Amino acid sequence: MSTAGPPGGRTAVVSGGSRGLGRRLVERLLSDGWRVAAFSRSVNAFVETAAESWPDHFFWRSADLLDIASLRDFVFAAERRFGRIDLLVNNAAVLHQELFLTMSVKRIETSVSANLVGPMVLTQECAKAMSRAGGGTIVNVSSINSVRGYRGVAVYAGVKSGIDGFGRSLARELGAFGIRVNSVVPGFFDSELTSQVTDANRTRIKKRTPLGRLATTDEVAEAVMFLASGSSSFVTGQTLVVDGGITC
Template sequence: MAEKTLVIVSGGSRGLGENLVRALLADGHAVATFSRARTPFLDACAAEHPDAFYWEECDITDAPRLAKFVSTSTRRFGPTTALINNAAFATDGLFLFAKSQDIHRALAVNVEALMNLTQLCLAGMVRVRKGVIINVTSVSGLRGIKGAAAYGATKAAVDGFSRGLAREMGSQGIRVNSVALGYFESELSKELLESEQVQKIVERTPLKRVGQVGEMADVIRFLLSPAAGFMTGQTLVVDGGLTC
């Protein structure tokens, strides 16, 4: 089998991650992802793309298991040439009442584990002197959003990480960008989108709607493509104009 371009997607079992995995497989990439539980979608991908898809059960905060996942994926498909850091733990509610374990989990998943996975994938990218890293962040890291102080802090940290890493890795042919997403429709966000707070945000959004999950995925696919070959160290905002 000819070597495929390997894209690792964290949080690829549902929501935006599921949409990305589906689209990347259709684009001809080999895709590896992991999650804490198997889903019918993952089973379907394994059956339909046995030579281009790999899934492993893994919690992103389990560093040894994560290293094993990356090692197995690269043995199957070759060096990782693209990484989409999509997995996240969301906290919701006023920070005054936030539980310490939720704050710790958000930092562990959204920042520490993301950096760990990035470091694991960078080794292969440096060897072949090319690669693309895309960190999925949030508009809550760019502006204050009530009820998202802790979550926004983790996403702001990742935006800063993206810029610093872009400086370090540009000479190695590796591009690093963030995509700061606004509110968008997916099976995971239906209840949130019906809240009064989100409806008020929509009213303040120039396009007067939330995004579609496919619109978010398409921007990420653009950043993966040669069309974005001169873009690095950027935070691309996809929010219908909310932060303009």
């Protein structure tokens, strides 16, 4: 196993760093000089290329938000690999669209476990590492479903509202340890997660968005990078909505 990266280097943990917004964040963080520990359930070409291109700065391991032991093992391995954790981006999530009245209890439990319990446990482990390192930053990736109602996503909306409430109260607990906690609340952007959105709904979303289009992953990543950076050093317990105005 190789040793920790350059002295003074900062380490970011990105959940779901293999594609979509998580992939873009991994790319941004690596090119900004961060050491990055990322996980997803499966490896893909991006992960393999990043591991080859950034052998001293990139660490990936398979872990599942539904498997608490795998999350704890991942954080332990990331801290051992890089020596510290300064940033957590709770990015990974699973969207299952179904009308609530027909949704099985098993589906509800799975969504809550993957989108709320998993990120909470990951946060707990990373926050312990941050407190050992003297401080840090947590950015939770929420969704506009937490602030506006949409048919077919009641459970997903519930967990995304939950992650925002979790972050606000956690900011109060962790401020004393020099740890900031904020949420980015994106509107729709193209990714595998939204691949089920029909063309008709995509057109409807654009029509309802004052800026007339979906977000790019770069625009959402920019907001995460702001909340991760020293430029937001006095911002904690907040939500930053990046939605082209659809919720205004």
